[in-house]
Structures are given as C-alpha cells and as structure tokens.
Amino acid sequence: MKILGIETSCDDTAAAVIEDGSKVLSNLVASQTNMHERYGGIIPEIASREHLNSIIPIINKSIDDAGISYKELDAIAVTNGPGLSGSLLIGVNVAKSLGYAWDKKVFGINHLEGHIYSAWLDDLFEDSKLDFPIACLIASGGHTDLIIMKGHLDYDVIARTRDDAAGEAFDKVARVLGLGFPGGPEIQKAATVEETSMQSFPRPSIKDSMDFSFSGLKTAVVRKAEADGFYPSGKIPPTSTQIAEYAFEFQDAVVDCLIDRTIEASNIYNCHGIILGGGVAANSHLRNKISEKSNVPVVIPKISFCTDNGAMIGAAAYHRFNEILSSDWDMDAIPNLSLT
Ligand code: KG4
Numbered sequence: 001m002k003i004l005g006i007e008t009s010c011d012d013t014a015a016a017v018i019e020d021g022s023k024v025l026s027n028l029v030a031s032q033t034n035m036h037e038r039y040g041g042i043i044p045e046i047a048s049r050e051h052l053n054s055i056i057p058i059i060n061k062s063i064d065d066a067g068i069s070y071k072e073l074d075a076i077a078v079t080n081g082p083g084l085s086g087s088l089l090i091g092v093n094v095a096k097s098l099g100y101a102w103d104k105k106v107f108g109i110n111h112l113e114g115h116i117y118s119a120w121l122d123d124l125f126e127d128s129k130l131d132f133p134i135a136c137l138i139a140s141g142g143h144t145d146l147i148i149m150k151g152h153l154d155y156d157v158i159a160r161t162r163d164d165a166a167g168e169a170f171d172k173v174a175r176v177l178g179l180g181f182p183g184g185p186e187i188q189k190a191a192t193v194e195e196t197s198m199q200s201f202p203r204p205s206i207k208d209s210m211d212f213s214f215s216g217l218k219t220a221v222v223r224k225a226e227a228d229g230f231y232p233s234g235k236i237p238p239t240s241t242q243i244a245e246y247a248f249e250f251q252d253a254v255v256d257c258l259i260d261r262t263i264e265a266s267n268i269y270n271c272h273g274i275i276l277g278g279g280v281a282a283n284s285h286l287r288n289k290i291s292e293k294s295n296v297p298v299v300i301p302k303i304s305f306c307t308d309n310g311a312m313i314g315a316a317a318y319h320r321f322n323e324i325l326s327s328d329w330d331m332d333a334i335p336n337l338s339l340t
C-alpha cells in the first residue's frame with residue numbers, strides 16, 4: 001500500500017511516499033528556516049504563504065522521487081492538527097483537492113501520532129522487536145507529551161508541559177546566548193564541553209504530577225546571564241567559554257527532566273520499551289543519555305524523521321487506513337486537535 005503523506009503544521013512543507021507504513025520511497029522537506037531566523041521564531045503569516053509556494057512542487061517531486069505515478073497511490077494523508085491554523089489549512093486543502101481530482105481516499109492524521117509512528121519507518125520498530133505497552137516521549141517546538149501506547153492507535157496521554165515546550169525552551173535560551181534559530185541544534189553545537197565549573201541549572205518538577213515545566217529553567221538561565229552581564233544583550237557579549245558552559249548545563253538540565261520523567265513513566269506503566277519523537281529527539285545528548293539510563297529498549301528514529309516530515313504521516317496513515325471508510329471531505333484544520 002502506497003500513501004502520500006503531507007505535513008504542513010508548522011514551518012516545514014513536507015511530503016513523502018511510504019509503502020506499507022515503513023518503506024520510505026521518497027521524503028522531501030522544504031525548510032523555511034531562513035525566512036524565520038531573522039525574527040528568532042516562526043511568523044505564522046510567513047509560514048502559510050511559504051507553504052503555498054512550496055507545496056505543489058514538493059508533492060510532485062515526492063511522487064517522482066518515489067518512481068511511481070500518482071495513479072499508484074492508495075491514499076493521501078495529511079496532518080490536520082495540532083499546529084498553526086494557516087499552515088494546517090494549506091496542507092488540508094491541497095490534500096482534499098488532489099484527492100478529489102485523483103479519486104483517492106483522503107484523511108487526516110494527528111501530528112503527534114505522526115511523530116510516534118516515525119519509529120516504524122525503515123523497519124526500526126519491527127527490528128527492535130518491542131511489545132506494547134510503550135512509553136512515548138514527544139518533545140518538539142510545540143509539545144512535550146508523555147504518552148503510553150497500549151497498542152496500535154491506542155493511547156493514554158499521561159503528562160504534558162505546563163508552560164514552555166522543551167524545543168521552545170531551547171529556542172528561547174539560544175536567543176539569550178546570541179545563537180541562531182532554531183535554537184536546539186545551535187545549543188547542541190555550542191555545548192562543546194563535558195563538564196563545567198558552573199553551578200548546575202535546576203531540574204524543575206511538579207509535585208504529585210508527571211507533567212513537565214521548563215519556564216523556571218529558562219528564567220534561571222536569564223537570571224544568571226543578567227548577573228554575568230551579557231543579557232539583555234548590548235553590554236558585554238558572552239565569551240565562547242561562557243556560551244559553551246551555559247549551553248552544556250542548560251541542555252543537560254532539559255535532557256535530565258525529559259529522561260527522568262520518561263523512565264519513571266515506563267516503570268510505572270510496566271512498559272516494554274520507549275519511543276522518542278519530535279524535533280528535540282534529534283538531540284545527541286538526549287539520544288545517548290536515555291539509551292544509557294533506560295533498562296528497556298529505546299527506539300529513536302533517525303534525525304530526519306524526528307523533525308517534522310511527511311514520512312511519519314504516511315507511516316501513521318497506514319495503520320489508520322482500514323478504519324477510514326471513505327474520504328473525509330469535511331476535514332478541517334484543527335489547531336488544538338487532541339490525540340485522545
Ligand atoms: O518537531 P519539530 O520539527 O517541529 C514542531 O512540531 O515543533 O521540532 C522543532 C523543535 C525546535 O524547537 C528545535 O529547536 C528543536 O525541535 N530541535 C532540537 C534539535 N533539533 C531540533 N532541540 C534540541 N536539540 C536538537 N538537536
């Protein structure tokens with residue numbers, strides 16, 4: 001079964017053709033980073049206008065790269081939420097228009113479900129021979145959710161962030177350190193030390209809850225940067241040693257918060273494995289440290305499948321295909337779509 005997966009929930013225009021939920025026949029992403037980086041964050045108006053420019057060429061090329069004709073597609077799946085409404089609308093309307101013109105089944109996929117199913121791409125999940133239940137950590141620019149996956153398409157969301165998402169905290173702290181956007185990869189690159197003489201940043205937790213909270217950690221970085229005299233910027237710029245030490249200590253604090261809660265959830269719910277997904281799962285410190293600390297196998301998609309992509313939508317859609325009896329012509333973009 002060949003499915004065209006379309007993803008435009010935020011600032012990446014992405015399309016892929018996926019066979020049987022795992023084999024990646026093509027996977028293309030048109031990144032808008034250079035349009036947004038000068039603003040230090042994503043501007044929704046720009047994002048939707050750029051999606052409009054890129055989406056048709058990206059879809060055409062993904063079908064060409066897959067070496068098939070559109071006639072061979074079994075379905076078109078598109079992210080219909082959560083995300084930015086203007087961005088989601090472009091993907092949803094293009095998917096419906098193509099589905100109508102090409103006479104294909106069209107349906108929506110939850111963006112978080114896509115991130116979870118990125119673990120099935122390239123047979124990664126099958127090869128790791130995991131059993132349900134599985135603890136899934138989805139950490140991105142918009143989400144930090146802990147989900148217990150009890151079986152295919154069967155989820156309990158057990159924790160989420162109370163304030164900033166993990167990726168959002170990376171992006172904000174990168175700005176404090178004068179680094180570029182998106183902040184996650186920049187902080188990872190800057191964190192060239194393995195230990196520092198600085199006092200560690202706090203690892204915030206919430207009493208009697210598995211929820212995450214990153215705004216206090218971000219504030220701790222801001223307060224220290226103020227005390228060290230380089231924030232607000234304009235006075236003394238941070239030295240390269242300071243940048244490396246702040247980046248390492250901040251990254252280590254976020255990673256500890258994510259790992260501790262995920263391993264705790266995996267233990268409490270007797271999980272047989274852990275899946276990571278979302279842009280923050282591209283972080284090498286997180287990838288290494290969770291694999292060292294977990295006593296159950298950890299499945300981590302390759303980096304290009306952690307950040308937003310169409311392949312994950314095609315993978316999730318394969319598992320949803322049979323329950324969708326006909327095209328969802330009434331499908332709308334739902335910016336706050338929930339997983340359960
Ligand atoms: O999943 P994603 O591509 O888009 C959303 O759904 O939000 O995630 C983007 C987020 C950004 O906040 C970015 O800074 C973060 O993922 N990110 C990283 C890394 N690569 C991307 N965070 C930490 N380390 C990385 N290597």
Ligand code: ZN
Binds near residue numbers: 115279
């Ligand atoms: Zn995402």
